[in-house]
Every structure is written in structure tokens, then in C-alpha cells.
Amino acid sequence: MYMGHLRKFGNWGSVAAKLIASNALKLPSFHDEVRMWVFEEVLPNGEKLTDVINKTNENVKYLPGIKLGRNVVADPDLENAVKEANMLVFVTPHQFMGGICKKLKGKVTGEVEAISLVKGMEVKKEGPCMISSLISKELGINSCVLMGANIANEIAVEKFSEATVGYRESREIADTWVQLFSTPYFMVTPVHDVEGVELCGTLKNVVAIAAGFVDGLDMGNNTKAAIMRIGLREMRALSKLLFPSVKDSTFFESCGVADVITTCLGGRNRRVAEAFAQSGGKRSFDELEAKMLQGQKLQGVSTAREVYEVLNHCGWLEMFPLFSTVHQICTGRLKPEAIVHYRDHKA
């Protein structure tokens, strides 16, 4: 078993390790040991992060106070971490996935299955660059995805939550991943629609930006619910245009409606968009990000741009008024108020 996780994403990666570790111990069909690749850091006291994780069984930097399980072993060496693993769990920011796959090429052999928890793949003009496809293409292995309304810190303290596993072909493999992640407080449902599930995890960030504008303009719950609904509809419509195999029912799953709700209630995309609208669009997203996010970047703003380019390229702008309006507000071409000033083009 291998768990990849990097700094700045160590939070969700550590929680996923905790879920997996408890099941790996409990279920006889899995090896006990969960090896977790950790991007090495030296802590202020001079100790190495992996050493401290292995000594204390806590990710003291990214998930302090939570025991990961005694069968989790942190490993700073990527190649060593995947050695002999036959189940690979990817949890990193999406921009690192290309490099990681390159490093792993040829190192992963035999009957290996992968699952990606990576949200926010890029959407290029010629189509989205799915992380599950990247893994399959680069490593020659099958990859499922796991998405959903998953705020790491809430799952870490065992509050009830759900997730969706998207799979391409084998229901049996999907069921294995469901077994590995499910706990009484974390309910996982398999869905035969890997693209639909994965696209949800990316496109919802554009909806969160729209919801943040509504909050910043103090438009109330009615308007916010309407914008979230229209956003969900555009997510569904665009996913189906990009992949005709995508199913409507996927958007009723945790990865769909529930993740839209969570992301539009909390979340940094919503928060920074709220501040942007409060400033009347006068403070740029770059400025607000720098001030509010300590160097992290918002995925919603760049995804909105990527989506806009696809829509423009394909002649679909009119069909997606919310998505295109979000981008135009982000770039200053439209005022934040424009988020509710468009016609109802049925996507």
C-alpha cells in the first residue's frame, strides 16, 4: 500500500491515510502496512518531518493532534515508498502529478491499481486533462477516483461524511476501494462514471467563486441557492458535452450536489470571491490571494479561465452563462453584480 502526499496537501493526505490504515488493520484482504510518501521537510526544532511522523504517529505539521494509525509509515523516498505496493493512492496538488508520474514510470509493475484523490485537473482547449487518464497513460495502470464533500479536518475528528468512487470498468476494483476507505463515519458509494466524478471535483470551484460573489454582495439565501443550482446544472451539462458517457445521476452523489454545497458554504474559493465582491471588484484576485491565503493559489479562478477558453473555442459560451460570467467578473470585464444578470440559456 502506498499513499503519496505532499506539503500543502498533507492535510487531506493524512486523513486519507488514517481512514485506510484503520481498514488495512481490520480487513484480512489488505496488507497491514500503509506506506506514505511525504515530501521531506526539516521542522523548526531540526527534526525531519518523516522521523517525527514515524515516532509520534502524527503528522505534527499538517494534521496535529490526530493519530494516523500505528501501521502508517512515512517515507521520504518516492521510489522506495511504491516498492511492492499493489494499491496506489494519489493525494497531491494537481500541478505535481505530471512530475510524480514521470518519476514513477517503470517503477510500478505487476497488477497495480491506482486511485486519485487529486482535485482540480486542468481543462485544456482540446479537453480536460483528467488525472486518472494521466496515471493510466504514464504508468500503464487502471485508475479510479475518489471525490466528494470532504473537508479534511472534519473527517479527521470523525464527523459523518460521504464520498464517491468513480470507476471506469471493473466494479470489483471499485468495491475494493470502497472497502478500503469506508468507515461508519465515512460512507463511500461507487459510481460507474470516472469522468463525471472527476470533473465534479474541478468544476465545483467555479461555482464556489459565483457563490462567493453572491455572499459578498449580500444577496441572501434565495439567490445563493439559485446560483448554486445553476452552477450544478452547468457542471452537468459541460461534463456531458465533454464526455457523452457522463451520467445525470452522478450529480446527485456526494461528488456532485454535496460537494457543491460544502464548497459554497465554506472553502477558500468562496471566501476570496466574497472579499473580491465586497471591494466592488477593485482589489484583484492576485492581491486578495496574497493577503488571505499565505501564498496559496485559488483553483476556482484559473479553472474559470480554462473553462472559458474551452467554451469560447467550442462556441458554447451562450449555453453556459454562469461559467462565462464568473470568468468575466474575475478579469474585471464585468462587475460582480453581473453574476445574477443573465438570461436563462438552458444548458
Added chain:
Amino acid sequence: MYMGHLRKFGNWGSVAAKLIASNALKLPSFHDEVRMWVFEEVLPNGEKLTDVINKTNENVKYLPGIKLGRNVVADPDLENAVKEANMLVFVTPHQFMGGICKKLKGKVTGEVEAISLVKGMEVKKEGPCMISSLISKELGINSCVLMGANIANEIAVEKFSEATVGYRESREIADTWVQLFSTPYFMVTPVHDVEGVELCGTLKNVVAIAAGFVDGLDMGNNTKAAIMRIGLREMRALSKLLFPSVKDSTFFESCGVADVITTCLGGRNRRVAEAFAQSGGKRSFDELEAKMLQGQKLQGVSTAREVYEVLNHCGWLEMFPLFSTVHQICTGRLKPEAIVHYRDHKA
């Protein structure tokens, strides 16, 4: 044109009158005058409510500060209000609909169309008692419904919102209602699924009770999103069991996902359920209602009981863990914490 509205519901009725009045003036296909039946009351200063509405063009008691439109005429006489009307809009608490229909029997003649904005019909063991069916049966006329994420006070000040018109047969009639209600800030979509749309307006209140429990127990956004999603799924599954013609797509409309969101973010069902959970279930709903709602009753608690009886009667309890758990928490048989302690029986 006739608008029925009663005290305690005068808020939404008045807002609906305002929407209709603006379109009746603007569109040549409608008569200008909007006659609005108002349950007569004597105001503290001794004046009659209908007189004041007609003098000031405001419903000073239930929607103060908002001009209804100079073509709205308040009428305290039900029979007179519907005389010569060929479009009837019903907006009253659901428990008055039986009596109103009895009084109107035989008084409504010719080519008359109705629409019901009444949320929360009863769900009897032998099936739900749809208000649209009641109107059709008692008055011998066709009835559409209009539901959605519609907080009256937010629409009154022209904040962006949406609604869904459910129709049984004639798309043409549905389009007429859409014309009559739509404004640039109120977007209405017709859906060929009168039962699905109407059931949404009732069942969402049970979901709001569940969301209130989650809030009261301070379980966080993840859990709340999961509970809202499961609630939406059970709404859909139960509606389809009761009426096989109900469509999945209806639950993506404003009456479905958006109304669930609005009702679970604000709303009195959520608020009282939150207080109930905060008290550990020790204060009864009756007590909390009396204290928090000035004599009004929650629809969610009684709907949860009615739904439980249907599920029990039909042997469907296991298929609807959220709905049945809500009722058992309301009656004290289960603790509020039980809202997240059930197995995932796929509805």
C-alpha cells in the same frame, strides 16, 4: 385574475401579487386588474386591512414598505374575488385549502385555469393529498403548481431568484403561467411533472429538520452537505415510488435542489430543529414552537410523521433511513445524534 391569500401567509401571497401585477400591466394578453382575496382583519387603528391595502397599495401588515402595483385590488369577499376570473392563483396555508375549495364549488365556471403556490400538502397513508388534485377534483378545473427556493422577503426587494412551474398536460398553459410570473429577477422554468414539483415543496421540510439537528450538534459543513444530499435522494426516491411518472430531472430544478438548500440554510424548520438538538432533545418541539414561532406550527415535524406512517404502512422504512430517523428523533425515540448513525440503505 384572482389571488387568494390569507393571514399568516400574506407575505408570499403579496409578493406573488406584486410579480403578477407587473406582468399583467405589461403584457397585452392579460387583463390588467389583479383581484386579491384577503382574509379581513381590523388593524390597531380601527381601519380594515383591505381598505388600507387599496388606499396605500401596500399590505401594511404582512409586507410593509413594498408597493404591490396599482392594479392590485384587495377584496375581503371570496366569491366576489373570483367572479369572472379565468386564472386563479392559490396561496394559503394548506390546511385552509379544503374549506376554500368547498366555498368556491360551483362559483368557478367556464375556461378557468388554476395554479397552486401552496406548500406542504398532507401525506396520508393511502398516498399524498396533492393540493393540485384537490383543486381539480373540487372545482373541476386544471391546476398547475409553482414551487421553488422562494423566500418572500428577498423576492419582494427584487433579489435574484428562481421557481419551477409543474404542469400535468398542457405546455401551453404552463408557458402562460411562466409569462405571468417571470421577471428579470424571478426566473421561472416549466416542468412536465406536477407531482414531482409539488412533492418537493412538502418533503424538503423533513430534510430541513434533519439539517437543523446537524446544526444544533455543531457537526460542520461536510456532515450538513451529506445530510442534505441524502435527504434530496430520499425525496426523489419516495416521489418516484408514489408516482412512477416523477422525473429525476425535476430534482435538479429550483423546486428540488435549490429549495432544499434555501430551506436548510435559513427557514424556521431548520431553526427550531437546531434548538431541539441543542437541548439534547429535552425540550419538546411543541414547547420550542410555542416559544420561537408565536403560535405558528412547523410543517416539517408533522410531515415527518405523515411520511413515517406511509413508509411503515408500505414496508418501506428500511429504504428511507433519513426520513424515518427524523421522525423518531422528533418523537424522542432516538437521540438527535442518531441523524448520522444509520446504514446507507440505497433508496
